[in-house]
Amino acid sequence: MTSRRDPLTPAQAHAAVVDEVWERFAAAADRVIGVLSPPGAGKSSLVRTMAERWAADGRPQLPVVTQTNSQADDIVTDLVAQLACTSHKVGRLHASTYTPPSALVEAGVAFSENVAALQGCDIVVAPARKWAYSTQGAWEAAVIDEVFQMRSDDLLRVGDRFGRLLTVGDPGQLSPFTIGDERLVRGRPLNPLETAADTLRLTHPDAPWLALPVSWRLPPSAATLVSDAFYTRPFQAGTAEGDRQLHGPPRSTNRAANRALAEATGSGWAFVELTEAHLPRTDPEVVEVIADLVDTIIGAGFTATDETGTTTTIGPEVIAVGVAHRDQRGHIRLAIDRTLAARGLPPGSVVVDTANRLQGRQFELLIAWHPLSGRRDATAFHLEAGRLCVLLSRHRHACLVVSRAGIRDQLEAHPGVEPVWMGEEPPAVDGWEANLTLLDRLEEHRVAA
Amino acid sequence: MDSYLAYKCLVAAETRIAQPVASCRHVHLSAQPLVLCAYHLAGDEGAPVAFLYGSSPDAASLVVVGEPRNRSLRFRMLERLAADVERYLGRFWSRRAVVDGRGRQKLDPDGRPRLLAIDAPQLIVPNSGTAAWLTTLARSTVWLRTDGDYAVDAVLPRFGAHLTHLTNRRATGGSANIVAATELLDLHWVTGQTDAEDASLATLLSWIDPDWLDPSWFPAGTSVRGLDAVAVARLAEVLPGAGPVPDPTWDAGELEWAVTAYNRAVRAGVDPATAVEAVSDAAADALAPTWSATWRAVELSRALPEAASVARRWELDRQAWTWHIGRVDADRVWFRRFRTAVQSARLLAQSELAAAALAADMAFDDPLVMARAVASGMAIEGIVIDRDDTHRRPGPSGRRMVTRPLIRLRAHEDCLQPIGTTLTWAANPSVKLAITDIADDGVVTLTVTVGMRSPLPEVGDEVCLATFSPPRFYPDTLPIDVPWTHRLPAPPDEDVA
Numbered sequence: 001m002t003s004r005r006d007p008l009t010p011a012q013a014h015a016a017v018v019d020e021v022w023e024r025f026a027a028a029a030d031r032v033i034g035v036l037s038p039p040g041a042g043k044s045s046l047v048r049t050m051a052e053r054w055a056a057d058g059r060p061q062l063p064v065v066t067q068t069n070s071q072a073d074d075i076v077t078d079l080v081a082q083l084a085c086t087s088h089k090v091g092r093l094h095a096s097t098y099t100p101p102s103a104l105v106e107a108g109v110a111f112s113e114n115v116a117a118l119q120g121c122d123i124v125v126a127p128a129r130k131w132a133y134s135t136q137g138a139w140e141a142a143v144i145d146e147v148f149q150m151r152s153d154d155l156l157r158v159g160d161r162f163g164r165l166l167t168v169g170d171p172g173q174l175s176p177f178t179i180g181d182e183r184l185v186r187g188r189p190l191n192p193l194e195t196a197a198d199t200l201r202l203t204h205p206d207a208p209w210l211a212l213p214v215s216w217r218l219p220p221s222a223a224t225l226v227s228d229a230f231y232t233r234p235f236q237a238g239t240a241e242g243d244r245q246l247h248g249p250p251r252s253t254n255r256a257a258n259r260a261l262a263e264a265t266g267s268g269w270a271f272v273e274l275t276e277a278h279l280p281r282t283d284p285e286v287v288e289v290i291a292d293l294v295d296t297i298i299g300a301g302f303t304a305t306d307e308t309g310t311t312t313t314i315g316p317e318v319i320a321v322g323v324a325h326r327d328q329r330g331h332i333r334l335a336i337d338r339t340l341a342a343r344g345l346p347p348g349s350v351v352v353d354t355a356n357r358l359q360g361r362q363f364e365l366l367i368a369w370h371p372l373s374g375r376r377d378a379t380a381f382h383l384e385a386g387r388l389c390v391l392l393s394r395h396r397h398a399c400l401v402v403s404r405a406g407i408r409d410q411l412e413a414h415p416g417v418e419p420v421w422m423g424e425e426p427p428a429v430d431g432w433e434a435n436l437t438l439l440d441r442l443e444e445h446r447v448a449a
Numbered sequence: 450m451d452s453y454l455a456y457k458c459l460v461a462a463e464t465r466i467a468q469p470v471a472s473c474r475h476v477h478l479s480a481q482p483l484v485l486c487a488y489h490l491a492g493d494e495g496a497p498v499a500f501l502y503g504s505s506p507d508a509a510s511l512v513v514v515g516e517p518r519n520r521s522l523r524f525r526m527l528e529r530l531a532a533d534v535e536r537y538l539g540r541f542w543s544r545r546a547v548v549d550g551r552g553r554q555k556l557d558p559d560g561r562p563r564l565l566a567i568d569a570p571q572l573i574v575p576n577s578g579t580a581a582w583l584t585t586l587a588r589s590t591v592w593l594r595t596d597g598d599y600a601v602d603a604v605l606p607r608f609g610a611h612l613t614h615l616t617n618r619r620a621t622g623g624s625a626n627i628v629a630a631t632e633l634l635d636l637h638w639v640t641g642q643t644d645a646e647d648a649s650l651a652t653l654l655s656w657i658d659p660d661w662l663d664p665s666w667f668p669a670g671t672s673v674r675g676l677d678a679v680a681v682a683r684l685a686e687v688l689p690g691a692g693p694v695p696d697p698t699w700d701a702g703e704l705e706w707a708v709t710a711y712n713r714a715v716r717a718g719v720d721p722a723t724a725v726e727a728v729s730d731a732a733a734d735a736l737a738p739t740w741s742a743t744w745r746a747v748e749l750s751r752a753l754p755e756a757a758s759v760a761r762r763w764e765l766d767r768q769a770w771t772w773h774i775g776r777v778d779a780d781r782v783w784f785r786r787f788r789t790a791v792q793s794a795r796l797l798a799q800s801e802l803a804a805a806a807l808a809a810d811m812a813f814d815d816p817l818v819m820a821r822a823v824a825s826g827m828a829i830e831g832i833v834i835d836r837d838d839t840h841r842r843p844g845p846s847g848r849r850m851v852t853r854p855l856i857r858l859r860a861h862e863d864c865l866q867p868i869g870t871t872l873t874w875a876a877n878p879s880v881k882l883a884i885t886d887i888a889d890d891g892v893v894t895l896t897v898t899v900g901m902r903s904p905l906p907e908v909g910d911e912v913c914l915a916t917f918s919p920p921r922f923y924p925d926t927l928p929i930d931v932p933w934t935h936r937l938p939a940p941p942d943e944d945v946a
Binding site: 205 | 451452455619620622787788790791793794796797798799800801803804805808825826827863864865866867868887889926927928930931932933934935936937938
């Protein structure tokens with residue numbers, strides 16, 4: 001390693017890592033290759049590039065393992081666009097309950113419930129659970145997408161089908177979770193609740209783990225904060241300060257929503273703080289504040305310019321609201337749909353979802369309901385670094401965090417009550433510490449609601 | 450805690466009495482359970498002090514160890530407990546052939562009649578802590594040797610094997626082989642106190658049944674009758690701990706005194722069987738309130754009518770017990786010290802399936818449990834205002850039109866689920882409907898997607914539709930061998946200096 005400043009531009013630094021990943025994957029010297037990809041670092045494009053180069057090399061069929069059907073559909077959509085001018089064929093393996101999207105059927109993707117029927121395809125994409133059910137066949141190598149979302153037992157079900165693995169994922173995501181009794185299996189290495197990435201690190205300690213160095217999604221204001229609070233391998237933004245700008249009409253009134261938006265347009269962050277109170281998790285005032293923020297943004301007719309010089313109007317389809325619980329999602333969605341209806345917009349045009357389901361998605365503006373808002377306790381679920389990290393790393397322009405006051409006291413006063421599992425590696429990023437780091441930064445952007 | 454439970458807790462605090470959160474009993478309760486209360490040394494899970502156990506409230510057996518730190522005395526005590534437990538388990542050895550609906554015998558894969566234990570054992574302990582400690586007790590006895598320098602009686606590893614089987618079952622949600630009284634009460638009532646206070650059986654029970662206290666546990670003249678639940682719970686706080694960790698004051702005072710007295714007496718030549726009475730008396734007094742409380746919890750729960758799916762879950766316990774006694778009879782009852790990755794994954798998958806099934810079954814069986822789902826938006830209630838059985842829409846292929854009846858529902862609460870969500874009809878879970886429209890006036894339009902031929906809700910019917918349903922069973926896809934991805938590298942050669 002050299003100590004002088006990295007002379008590469010972000011694009012060159014990114015391309016260098018992509019090339020190194022491909023060289024290693026093509027050389028077949030490592031049984032496991034890992035790629036760490038921070039939010040918006042071009043993970044999908046990496047998977048696409050690897051698959052394309054693999055097919056162009058005339059190598060045998062390459063399976064791509066995703067974690068959900070929608071991830072598989074996204075990859076297939078990307079791949080057919082990329083391979084449109086070539087003779088390479090993409091197959092999508094699926095369960096009997098799945099209905100193929102008509103756009104992909106028309107694009108010439110081969111769909112089947114049976115992997116043998118997809119023999120003619122260069123690349124076959126399916127979720128891990130489906131690969132587990134297709135008991136026929138073995139492949140030289142496979143790509144696993146979102147390996148930090150994959151539970152170790154999902155890898156266990158498919159591991160022996162593939163000779164070697166290229167695994168790609170974002171380490172700052174939600175840890176796998178179970179509704180079963182975790183005490184049965186915790187506290188032993190290789191337990192089924194680890195991430196597949198943790199398992200592969202333990203069983204292949206010499207495997208290379210390369211890190212994509214640039215987030216193309218996050219603006220500099222967010223990349224530094226997210227990298228510092230949630231990642232052990234730092235990354236930078238692909239754009240410079242001022243490359244992306246939000247413009248709104250000047251606002252005369254001193255409403256909280258306007259002040260929050262002014263702060264967010266200026267700095268990329270706003271921390272909208274309501275008075276301290278302990279409330280049920282569907283806190284009606286927070287619902288109201290978030291719905292009002294969304295309505296104000298849509299009504300203001302913001303425009304956003306980015307590094308390519310493109311100007312977009314901030315309409316409902318590029319705004320999202322992220323929450324921790326499904327009942328919060330229900331109440332917010334209802335409140336937002338009402339304001340949308342008043343503007344003559346269709347319900348559901350603003351995405352409202354839990355952190356879990358926002359993983360991998362990207363928006364211009366995101367409004368996050370702080371997981372600890374209004375709570376008396378600070379459980380592992382609400383402290384989890386991954387949950388907060390997902391909520392705070394979906395945006396290209398600005399993120400507004402809405403919360404009850406008192407998070408700092410809550411963090412400092414609440415004793416840790418979660419069990420410590422002997423024999424397991426502690427998480428690389430501690431949720432409690434990440435929350436405090438984040439709060440230190442957010443408080444600079446505080447706006448009273 | 451969700452809003453519904455928070456509300457019920459507030460009502461309990463306001464009315465100063467526990468509130469029911471279930472209208473029927475969701476746990477099988479055996480007619481002949483083995484209730485077991487126990488203490489171990491505060492600092493040492495491996496050092497039991499006393500067990501109070503029995504199958505009837507007025508026939509408790511007590512075993513104690515005079516010097517809990519003495520390992521041979523400890524195993525002699527455990528042998529006595531093990532013999533009694535084995536006698537209890539012996540009542541559940543009879544099996545009978547399983548017959549199908551037409552009276553024909555079902556066969557196992559080898560073509561022999563499939564057998565099912567007529568009944569299975571049920572251990573009832575005061576609290577979750579004691580239930581968890583039974584796992585430790587099982588692990589500390591199942592691998593004991595019956596030969597060599599520290600031989601124990603063969604009954605002890607057998608007891609360990611039975612206990613390992615029963616404690617493993619606890620991982621399966623809805624299993625009733627081991628029931629903790631606090632969990633039993635928590636499932637059916639909420640109190641106005643904190644979760645930490647609810648973990649104490651005595652205070653929890655006080656909120657539900659304020660008349661349970663026995664005046665003899667308190668100084669003469671203490672009034673224990675006619676008080677409200679909150680006052681009774683305060684009184685109950687001073688009762689000795691429910692175990693398995695005894696109260697520190699009891700430990701430092703009575704237990705230490707009794708053990709010292711035992712040691713002094715034995716050194717002075719007194720028969721250990723007589724000398725141990727000091728410890729027996731102390732333990733019997735300390736465990737008596739917990740013994741009563743555990744039985745009282747059972748009686749209160751027995752009074753509730755049994756939920757519809759309880760018998761089905763108990764049959765799973767009986768099936769597992771049948772498998773266990775089959776292994777015992779064939780002298781093949783072995784357990785691994787550490788599970789392989791495949792075994793862990795299988796166990797977790799079973800636990801997840803059971804947990805999902807239990808949650809759904811409880812809600813479908815019991816309107817009070819379903820109310821909680823309705824309050825959190827996970828289920829929708831309303832009145833059917835319109836039904837169109839002839840509604841047609843394009844089928845999955847997109848080419849043919851298929852009949853998909855349409856139901857319009859006036860929901861009592863705002864529908865928190867998005868369009869496209871699949872719902873299950875609580876009255877007949879084989880009918881599934883998808884939300885196709887939510888109007889401003891609260892009318893939800895639903896398309897029947899599964900179960901078109903079943904009787905559907907009629908106009909005017911009050912219906913409940915849930916976002917969850919009992920999970921479908923899928924065949925296991927776990928490999929037989931541990932794959933290369935889950936094999937740890939061999940540790941470095943230890944000969945290399």
